[in-house]
Amino acid sequence: MTSESVKSTNRFVVIGAGSWGTALAIQLARAGNEVTLWGRDAAHCAEMMTAGTNEKYLPGSVFPDNLSVVADLGKATKDAEYMLISVPSHAFRDILLQLQSLLGSRLASIKLCWATKGFELSSGALPHQVVQQVLPACQDYAVVSGPTFALEVGAGLPTAITVAGANEEWSVELASLLRTKTFIAYTSQDIVGVEIGGAVKNALAIGAGLSDGLGFGANARIALINRGLRELSRLGVAMGASSETFVGLAGMGDLVLTCTDNQSRNRRMGLALAAGKTIDEAAEEIGQVVEGIGAARAVYEQAQRLEVRMPIIEQIYRIVVDGVDPQDAVEALLNRELNAAGAEHG
Numbered sequence: 001m002t003s004e005s006v007k008s009t010n011r012f013v014v015i016g017a018g019s020w021g022t023a024l025a026i027q028l029a030r031a032g033n034e035v036t037l038w039g040r041d042a043a044h045c046a047e048m049m050t051a052g053t054n055e056k057y058l059p060g061s062v063f064p065d066n067l068s069v070v071a072d073l074g075k076a077t078k079d080a081e082y083m084l085i086s087v088p089s090h091a092f093r094d095i096l097l098q099l100q101s102l103l104g105s106r107l108a109s110i111k112l113c114w115a116t117k118g119f120e121l122s123s124g125a126l127p128h129q130v131v132q133q134v135l136p137a138c139q140d141y142a143v144v145s146g147p148t149f150a151l152e153v154g155a156g157l158p159t160a161i162t163v164a165g166a167n168e169e170w171s172v173e174l175a176s177l178l179r180t181k182t183f184i185a186y187t188s189q190d191i192v193g194v195e196i197g198g199a200v201k202n203a204l205a206i207g208a209g210l211s212d213g214l215g216f217g218a219n220a221r222i223a224l225i226n227r228g229l230r231e232l233s234r235l236g237v238a239m240g241a242s243s244e245t246f247v248g249l250a251g252m253g254d255l256v257l258t259c260t261d262n263q264s265r266n267r268r269m270g271l272a273l274a275a276g277k278t279i280d281e282a283a284e285e286i287g288q289v290v291e292g293i294g295a296a297r298a299v300y301e302q303a304q305r306l307e308v309r310m311p312i313i314e315q316i317y318r319i320v321v322d323g324v325d326p327q328d329a330v331e332a333l334l335n336r337e338l339n340a341a342g343a344e345h346g
Contacts, residue, residue, distance in 0.1 A: 013080040016060040019057040020195035021086030029067040031180050037069050045071035045228045061154030065315035067093050082111045088289045089118030096134040109141040109284035117198035118291050119298035126195045140170040146196040146249040147257035160184045162250040164194040193241030194250040201255040202266045204228040207271020225259050231310040238306045266292035296320045
C-alpha cells in the first residue's frame with residue numbers, strides 16, 4: 001500500500017467493492033478519511049487485503065494505507081460515522097434492509113450517501129425514495145453522481161462530480177470529504193434531477209453504442225445524444241426536477257461521457273448487440289453489471305406511467321426487452337424523427 005494516507009477521525013465505510021465503489025474508497029482515503037471497503041465476496045476481499053489493490057475490477061490502483069478491506073458487513077459498519085453505498089440498483093434495497101437490521105437506532109446519527117444509479121425496477125422508485133421508505137430515521141443522505149470513469153478516478157486523474165443531498169449542510173460536508181486537488185465535488189439541491197440523469201443516461205448509452213455499431217456515424221451519434229437529452233429532461237421535469245440540472249455535470253456531462261467513450265459498459269453493450277451478440281453473451285464479455293439493461297425497462301415504464309414521450313428509450317426498450325432486431329428499431333426511430341422534424345415539440 002502507498003504512504004499517501006492522512007490521519008483522520010472521519011470513519012467511512014464503502015459498501016460495494018466493484019470498480020466504482022473501490023475508486024470512491026480510494027478517493028475518500030486520498031482525501032484523508034479512514035476508509036473501510038466491504039465486498040460481498042469473502043474470497044475477493046481476501047485477495048484485495050493481500051494485494052492492496054482490486055485487480056479484478058480496478059487493476060493498477062493501489063490502496064492508500066488508510067484504506068482497509070473487510071468481508072463482514074457488521075464489523076465494517078460497527079464504528080462508521082459515514083456510509084457510501086455503491087451497489088447495482090437491483091441490490092440497493094437489500095443493502096438498506098441489512099443496514100436497518102445491523103444498525104437499528106444508530107441510523108439516526110449515520111450520514112449516508114450512495115453512488116447507485118437507476119430506478120428500482122419493481123417499484124419505479126429512485127434511490128432516495130427507497131432510502132426514505134426503508135430508513136426513515138436517516139435524515140442526512142445524498143447521492144454522488146456525474147461524469148466519471150472508475151479507472152480514471154482510481155488513477156488520480158482530474159475529475160468533477162455532483163453531490164445532491166437531503167439538506168445543504170450534508171451536501172457541502174460530503175463534497176468537502178471527497179475533495180482533493182484533482183477531484184472536485186460540486187453541490188446541488190436537486191436530488192431528483194441528479195438521480196434521473198444518472199438513471200436515464202445508462203439506457204441512452206446503449207443506444208449510442210447501437211448506433212455506432214451499426215455504422216451510422218458521428219452525425220447520428222450526436223443527434224442521438226442531443227435528442228436523448230431532450231427526453232431525459234422531459235422525464236425529469238415531469239417528476240419535479242429542475243431543467244437546469246440537465247445541462248450540468250449530472251445531466252449533459254454524464255450523458256456525453258457515457259455515450260462516447262468505450263470505458264462505458266453500457267456503450268459496449270450497445271456495440272455488442274449491434275454486432276449480433278445476445279445480452280447474455282455481451283454481459284459475460286463485459287464482466288460487470290450493465291445497468292442500462294434494467295434502466296431501459298424502468299425508464300420506459302416510468303415514461304409510460306407519466307405519459308412522457310421518449311422515442312429513443314422506447315426503441316432501446318424494444319431491443320433489450322422485446323428482442324427486436326437493432327437495425328429495425330433504429331430505422332423505426334429514424335422514420336419517427338423524420339416525420340416529427342419541424343414540429344415545435346418534436
